[in-house]
Amino acid sequence: xxxxPPSSVIIIGAGVSGLSSAKVLAENGIGDLxxxxxxxxxxxxxxxxxxGDVSVELGAGWIAGVGGKESxxxxxxxxxxxxxxxxxxxxNARYNIYDRSGKIFPSGIAADSYKKAVDSAIQKLKGLxxxxxxxxxxxxxxxxxxxxxxxxxxxxILHDFEMAGKExxxxxxxxxxxxxxxxxxxxxxxxxxxxxxxxxKLNKVVRELQHSRNGVTVRTEDGCVYEADYVILSASxxxxxxxxxxxxxxxxxxxxEAIEKCDVMVYTKIFLKFPYKFWxxxxxxxxxxxxxxxxxxYTFWQHMExxxxxxxxxxxxxxxxESKRVESQSDEExxxxxxxxxxxxxxxxxxxxxxxxVPRWWNNRFQRCSYSNYPMISNNQVINDIKAPVxxxxxxxxxxxxxxxxxxxxxxxxxIDTSKAVLEEMRKDERQKGKQNQNFLLEPLxxxxxxxxxxxxxxxxxxxxxxxxxxxxxGIPEAIL
Ligand SMILES: Cc1cc2nc3c(=O)[nH]c(=O)nc-3n(C[C@H](O)[C@H](O)[C@H](O)COP(=O)(O)OP(=O)(O)OC[C@H]3O[C@@H](n4cnc5c(N)ncnc54)[C@H](O)[C@@H]3O)c2cc1C
Numbered sequence: 001x002x003x004x005p006p007s008s009v010i011i012i013g014a015g016v017s018g019l020s021s022a023k024v025l026a027e028n029g030i031g032d033l034x035x036x037x038x039x040x041x042x043x044x045x046x047x048x049x050x051x052g053d054v055s056v057e058l059g060a061g062w063i064a065g066v067g068g069k070e071s072x073x074x075x076x077x078x079x080x081x082x083x084x085x086x087x088x089x090x091x092n093a094r095y096n097i098y099d100r101s102g103k104i105f106p107s108g109i110a111a112d113s114y115k116k117a118v119d120s121a122i123q124k125l126k127g128l129x130x131x132x133x134x135x136x137x138x139x140x141x142x143x144x145x146x147x148x149x150x151x152x153x154x155x156x157i158l159h160d161f162e163m164a165g166k167e168x169x170x171x172x173x174x175x176x177x178x179x180x181x182x183x184x185x186x187x188x189x190x191x192x193x194x195x196x197x198x199x200x201k202l203n204k205v206v207r208e209l210q211h212s213r214n215g216v217t218v219r220t221e222d223g224c225v226y227e228a229d230y231v232i233l234s235a236s237x238x239x240x241x242x243x244x245x246x247x248x249x250x251x252x253x254x255x256x257e258a259i260e261k262c263d264v265m266v267y268t269k270i271f272l273k274f275p276y277k278f279w280x281x282x283x284x285x286x287x288x289x290x291x292x293x294x295x296x297x298y299t300f301w302q303h304m305e306x307x308x309x310x311x312x313x314x315x316x317x318x319x320x321x322e323s324k325r326v327e328s329q330s331d332e333e334x335x336x337x338x339x340x341x342x343x344x345x346x347x348x349x350x351x352x353x354x355x356x357x358v359p360r361w362w363n364n365r366f367q368r369c370s371y372s373n374y375p376m377i378s379n380n381q382v383i384n385d386i387k388a389p390v391x392x393x394x395x396x397x398x399x400x401x402x403x404x405x406x407x408x409x410x411x412x413x414x415x416i417d418t419s420k421a422v423l424e425e426m427r428k429d430e431r432q433k434g435k436q437n438q439n440f441l442l443e444p445l446x447x448x449x450x451x452x453x454x455x456x457x458x459x460x461x462x463x464x465x466x467x468x469x470x471x472x473x474x475g476i477p478e479a480i481l
Contacts, residue, residue: 004034004224004225004226004227005032006215006226006227006228006229007032007033007034007226007227007228007229008025008030008032008033008228008229008230008426009025009030009033009034009228009229009230009231009232009419009422010033010034010035010036010216010218010226010228010230010231010232011025011033011034011035011036011231011232011234012036012206012218012231012232012233012234012235012245013035013036013037013038013044013233013234013235013397014035014037014042014043014044014184014200014202015042015043015044015045015046015180015234015397015411016043016044016046016074016179016180016398016408016411016412016415017234017396017397017398017400017411017412017414017415017418018035018037018044018232018234018396018415019035019042019180019183019184019415020183020411020412020413020415020416020419021232021234021396021415021416021418021419021422022035022187022415022419023183023184023186023187023415024415024416024419024420024423025419025422025423026187027187028419028423030423030426033199034199034201034226034228035199035200035201036201036204036206036218036220036226037200037201037202037203037204038203038204038205038206038366039202039203039366040202040203041202042177042180042181042184042195042200042202043059043177043180044059044234044236044366044367045059045060045236045361045367045370045371046059046060046175046176046177046179046180046408047059047175047177048174048175048176048177049357051271051273051313051355051357052273052311052312052313052355053311054173054304054307054308054311054313055172055173055174055175056269056271056304056313056315056357057170057175057176057269058269058357058359059176059359059361059370060170060176060407060408061169061170061176061269062088062167062168062169062170063075063078063085063167063168063170063408063409064165064167064407064408064409065165065166065167065404065407065409066165066166066167066168067165067166068165068166072409073409073412073413074179074408074409074412075168075409077179077182077183078168078170078179081178081179081182083170083172083174083176083178083179084170084171084172085168085169085170085171085172086168086169086171086306086307087166087167087168087169088167088168088169088286088287089284089286090167090287091284092283092284092285092286092287093157093287093288093289093300094110094111094114094154094157094289095107095110095284096280096284096285096287096288096289097110097150097153097154097288097289097290097291098288098289098290098291098344098345099149099150099291100149100291100292100344101344102344102345102346102347105150105291109150110150110154113148113150113151113154114154116144116146116151116154117146117151117154117155117158118158119144120144120145120146120155121158121159123144146295148291149291149292149293150291152291152292152293152294152295152296153289153290153291153292153295153299154289155295156295156296156299156300156319157289157299157300160265160267160296160319160320161300161317169306169307171306171307171308176408181193181195184200188200203222204220204221204222204224205220205221205222205244205366206218206219206220206221206235206245207219207220207221207244207245207246208245208246208247208248209231209233209245209246209247209248209393210247210248211231211247211248211249211390211391211392211393212391212392213391213392215227215228215229215230215392216228216229216230216231216391216392216393218231228392229392229426229429230392230393230394230422230425230426231392231393231394232394232395232396232418232419232422233245233393233394233395233396234396234397234411234415235366235397236264236367236368236369236371236372236397236398236399237259237262237264237369237372237386237397237399238264238362238367238368238369239365239366239367239368240259240386240399241259241260241262241264241368242365242368244365244366247390247393251390252390254385255385255386255388255390257385258381258382258383258385258386259386261382262372262373262374262382262383262386262399263372263373263374263375264368264369264370264371264372264373265319265320265369265370265371265372265373265406266319266320266323266324266361266362266369266370267317267318267319267323267361267370267371268317268318268319268322268323268326268327268358268359268360268361268370269315269316269317269359270315270316270317270318270326270334270338270356270357270358271313271314271315271355271356271357272313272314272315272316272335272338272353272355272356273311273312273313273353273354273355273356274312274313274314274350274351274353274354275312275351275354276312276351277303277305277312278346278350278351279303279314279346281303281305285303286302286303286305286306287300287301287302288301288302288303288345289301290341290344290345292341296318296319296320296321296322297322297341298316298318298337298338298341299316299317300316300317301314301315301316301317302314302315302316302317303315314342316338316341323361323362323370324362326358327358327360327361327362327363328363331356331358334356334358335353335356338353338356339352339353371398371399371405371406371407372398372399372405372406373406374405380402383399383400383402383405384402386399386400387400387402387414389421392425394418394421394422395418396411396414396415396417396418396419397411397414397415398410398411398414400414400418401413401414
């Protein structure tokens, strides 16, 4: 297949990090960029879908870390665009813990279990901080290890959920992804809400990156070949750990080792639609917990009445092994399991769900995870290595954000940082080329006025650095030297 004209930069992936990278490049005059996206849409892990009569967020749902010391740029964009959001108050969830017979645990027991889980987490952290496994093990007070269903449930909430600062749930029919369309609109040609710019190519699955000191050749699954001076790769850490993209020459060992060291988190929100609501609503009731002897078994629930009143939708969140298990079975089986759990909590006469939606992030070969999960106390070297460019290939995405990995704003900020680094490299290239061109311009002038032998001696007189001859950059035949 005919190669396309070369681009200055190819961005692989049109999620938040890829699009924010592309936007910064475009704002800095890089017009000949190209975005290659494997799926048939932009947004990546920000994705809405119609369920019942409303839009639900299969991927990122919350704008996190709002109201902290630093402002969250994604929150600022959301406010500017008038995205509808609801504050999520998780603080009461621990007082809505149901046992398998539908009784709510008394608040005293819940508070004790919560305190125990927090103490255990602090103890683990101290052990890790001391950076000594033996010491960490010696310090562990095994009476704090979660054992009972309520302890397991609280341990799950504390460890498998990242709740950072104030969180606002996006509850807007246009979806969280509306932010990305608006971002794209600022630098890509759009009409009637559709992106029509041929610098964005959808359904282009990148399978190979061949790189050298002069540039990168990108090959896609459909046999297309694209050339660029630089590549920004925004595929998730799960994709980097898979064999979807191969590198020629292969990535160095320090890079592949760092990629392998990063844990991936699978996080699955299962949506269930009911003919009417049978769960308590009102202040402090949005989140509720199911305590089961199997950790993480349909533990964390949310009703969507605050986001979409009258929608009659419940959401239950599963993670890691439970997510993978549910992804591999039919939705009917999952629905049956969820109904048993709900009947445990609310009695046998509740109605069956009329619809279910189970996203499959783990089995999506363009994701292979929900987000990166660095250990709480982690050596910055791993993240620095994951982020570091290899030749002309630059890495971006939420997993390259030192401070906000796992979050949409982490992806957004990472995209900006990466494109700034690429722009810096391009400037260096330009300066280098500028020097070469100056020397090149001298050549015809000299040819007109001097013989070649004179030219050499003349150049020596002009004091052109000798290494330029030696590298052949003046175009003077080596024989003369
Ligand atoms: C279920 C779930 C819940 C979440 N909840 C929240 C939340 O509440 N708040 C929050 O802030 N964050 C949340 N996150 C995390 C957030 O969604 C991500 O951090 C962020 O969207 C990642 O953006 P990104 O650009 O780094 O990656 P992505 O969005 O994954 O973008 C990468 C793009 O690259 C494409 N791609 C991959 N491989 C190739 C290839 N070979 N060729 C071409 N293209 C390729 C992919 O299709 C994708 O579009 C959640 C994520 C999930 C999945």
